[in-house]
Amino acid sequence: MEDGADFQRRALREAFGDSSDSDADSPSAADSRGGGGGGGGERDRARWEMVEGVKGLWLCPNFLSPKNQSSLLSAVNREGWFSDDAHNQAMRFGDFPEWATELTRLVREAVCVSEISSRADQEACPLPLDLLWREPLFDQLIANVYKPGEGICAHVDLMRFEDGIAIVSLESPCIMHFTRPTTDMEVGTTATLEEDRELTKRVPVLLTPGSLVLMSGEVRYLWKHEINRKPGNQVWEGKEIQQGRRTSVTLRKLCPSPPS
Ligand SMILES: O=C(O)CCC(=O)C(=O)O
Numbered sequence: 231m232e233d234g235a236d237f238q239r240r241a242l243r244e245a246f247g248d249s250s251d252s253d254a255d256s257p258s259a260a261d262s263r264g265g266g267g268g269g270g271g272e273r274d275r276a277r278w279e280m281v282e283g284v285k286g287l288w289l290c291p292n293f294l295s296p297k298n299q300s301s302l303l304s305a306v307n308r309e310g311w312f313s314d315d316a317h318n319q320a321m322r323f324g325d326f327p328e329w330a331t332e333l334t335r336l337v338r339e340a341v342c343v344s345e346i347s348s349r350a351d352q353e354a355c356p357l358p359l360d361l362l363w364r365e366p367l368f369d370q371l372i373a374n375v376y377k378p379g380e381g382i383c384a385h386v387d388l389m390r391f392e393d394g395i396a397i398v399s400l401e402s403p404c405i406m407h408f409t410r411p412t413t414d415m416e417v418g419t420t421a422t423l424e425e426d427r428e429l430t431k432r433v434p435v436l437l438t439p440g441s442l443v444l445m446s447g448e449v450r451y452l453w454k455h456e457i458n459r460k461p462g463n464q465v466w467e468g469k470e471i472q473q474g475r476r477t478s479v480t481l482r483k484l485c486p487s488p489p490s
Pocket residue numbers: 372374382387397455478479480
């Protein structure tokens with residue numbers, strides 16, 4: 231029997247259908263993934279990987295096709311936020327530019343029309359359904375531009391944002407590290423401080439251009455994330471990643487403000 235989640239997935243798939251009302255400047259559902267060619271309604275499903283050991287962390291490496299990555303990058307650049315070198319971060323609250331509304335729609339679609347990697351629990355969903363169907367899904371965006379060597383310190387996103395955070399990566403690939411500090415309960419359960427430190431988990435995740443990360447629950451509230459692009463810290467499968475400029479778009483939802 232079809233359960234509620236199956237129904238919602240199917241309904242959304244039908245709603246998006248294979249329409250291809252693509253706008254040259256905004257990523258469109260019709261060719262958001264795959265090789266970026268052809269149109270004709272052919273599109274790969276979003277392929278999701280559950281990051282082992284980090285509850286609530288999901289990676290979709292094929293979220294945007296190369297063509298859609300360049301459309302999104304042009305749309306971000308056209309905002310003029312980064313036209314002078316001194317600026318490397320821009321934020322928008324509430325009123326999203328059209329491309330960000332479209333990007334939000336694509337995130338929802340990628341969760342609904344998806345393929346879960348066989349290692350993951352097939353029932354698992356990259357975003358809990360109550361978050362997936364909230365309106366709006368996101369109302370705050372940050373665009374970040376990083377020069378080679380630049381990154382972001384380990385942090386948990388501010389509590390003024392709700393659960394359910396998305397990060398879209400463009401241009402240079404990078405490794406994001408997730409760390410979960412030892413909880414008070416765990417401290418002292420090992421014989422030595424050295425062993426205590428071992429309990430601190432550190433998980434690297436490769437963010438390739440066009441990928442999407444979703445964080446909810448434990449990873450959003452209990453884990454820190456960090457990008458350290460100083461030499462020696464971006465090593466994947468034994469090789470140092472060649473660094474170029476990296477742009478990211480982070481989408482979040484503000485918590486309702488307390489009544490005044
Ligand atoms: O640039 C990124 O990939 C992450 C940005 C981030 O974590 C943040 O702005 O809170």
